[in-house]
Amino acid sequence: MKNNPIGIFDSGVGGTSIWKEINTMLPDESTIYLADSKNAPYGAKKPKEILRLSIKNTELLLKMGCKLIVVACNTATTNAIHHLRENYDVPFIGIEPAIKPAALKSNSKKVGVLATKGTLSSALFHKTSNDHASGITIIEMEGAGLVPLIEAGKIDSKETKELLDKILQPMLKEEIDYLVLGCTHYPYLMEALRELLPKHIQVIDSGEAVARQTKAILEKNGILRIKGEEATYQFYSNGNASVLRSLLGITGKNVSIDSLDF
Secondary structure, eight states, X not given: OTTSOEEEEESSSTTHHHHHHHHXXXXXXXXXXXXXXXXXXXXXXXXXXXXXXXXXXXXXXXXXXOSEEEEOOHHHHHHHHHHHHHHOSSOEEOOOOOHHHHHHHOSSSEEEEEEOHHHHTSHHHHHHHHHHOTTOEEEEEEOTTHHHHHHTTOTTOHHHHHHHHHHHHHHHHTTOSEEEEESTTGGGGXXXXXXXSOTTOEEEOSHHHHHHHHXXXXXXXXXXXXXXXXXXXXXXXXXXXXXXXXXXXXXXXTEEEEEOOO
């Protein structure tokens, strides 16, 4: 069990931003990543459909022998992780927008959250906001249209930058000093965000915190990988695998990036 892989899934390629953080912190762990690009974005879907897709991905990763599953999707976490933990025996790591650290550090007491509709409308998101943002004004903006552009490999396009600028404007008018990224696709827009945001605005995502939690849960359950053979990194996409390859930018005999219908 210790040498079994960590499973990771997302509604497409965005969760590779989480994979990179996990791989940096736990380079000896083998991983299997599922990019459910065919069904991206989850954020526009109804809760019942998000749950169905999350179950589908979970069961495939379990068939592949995964010892722990990271739900590398904010929308899937907020809509499905409780069910997954109740119904499957492996540990699950979820993702929530990093509202707490932003709220603690904000001087203007105004924090922007950029996320999908499915995350912003979820009960878990509102609980997190209520628990950690007392006295803070949260300005929520739905990043409608951003995920399809990232999935299409248009991260640096004029179209993407113009849409992002339009979405950011209401938050800038409110004079936020922190922007929380509430979707694992959005860290890939960091370069554009740096161009569009005033320099004093800090951008926070959940990647490093998820990696720390993954390590802690592996240690707690006694399932950290035993060093020996080189770790393997497998990536599967049911969409355009070339987008996955370009975002990852990794090669080697221990890396496989393939198309898979799931």
